[in-house]
Amino acid sequence: MTEQQHIEPDTKDWTWTVERRCPDCGFVAGEVGPDEVVGLVHRLTAPWPEVLARPDVATRPRPEVWSPLEYAAHVRDVCDVFGARLRLMLDEEAPTFADWDQDAAAIEKDYAASEPDTVADELAIAADGLAQGYATVTGPQWERRGIRSNGSEFTVLTLGRYCLHDLAHHLWDVGATA
Template identity: 60%
Template structure:
């Protein structure tokens, strides 16, 4: 790992909630088109390629100093599944749940994503995806409309939270080249 890989990645401060209303021009994913019954299955399909990604010889290498490596993205996707699974459970327990702030960049630094073992991350990502799949699979009826608030005030239903999460999963597959970009399709 080069010294450049030790450079911090500039935090992503964009508000990605717009992806619930329109197709992402970068990855091509249309989160708002995902129906409630599709959320659980798409969680598994959008995390399945990571085991292969994590088997790459250069998985810990950053393509540029300011861009996460595939390993770092995989750790992030694992943690996205964990955080969103917890948020769905919170919403199912309490309509109007308020989510604690989750700073993905702080999580990457504190979790030392760059130093994690890719084989362990692959197993943990599968476990997290399966748990998230199971939790979304248990949601039915009016529970899809239960609400939750992110720390920045963004409001989600269980459905829109799932859609939002799925965009994140799809987008990061494009980030690591596991699927072509929308422009390349």
């Protein structure tokens, strides 16, 4: 494991982003329609290979802020986690999602010591898997429900919107645009 400054865990509840414009990144998830989700997954993950090619990709801008490499590894895992939650919502009636501690994942998978080319490849695969999952959703499936362990309830569409905000926000975090 790489020695890194401890990152204070993000304990904010970001579920409001499915309804309101994010004042930081500017993404308006609530305006995303079902026919836009797949394209936006691709658009919001496409800039990562360029980000991961930066010479300072593993350098944190401040000790307590993830590097672009760490953000990219996180985005890869976001795509995987949301893809699994989507499949669960399509396969089960109102499932409850298992907790995912993103900060623990960053430590356990040693995001900071990841190989940028590997992360780029894995992120592309994860994003494609997420987009393919959403490409299968039709009609009333968009309204299927799932519940986060804290009680937050999502539909397939609002889960997609929530995920898309995460993808957009992390591009903003590293100074990239889609």
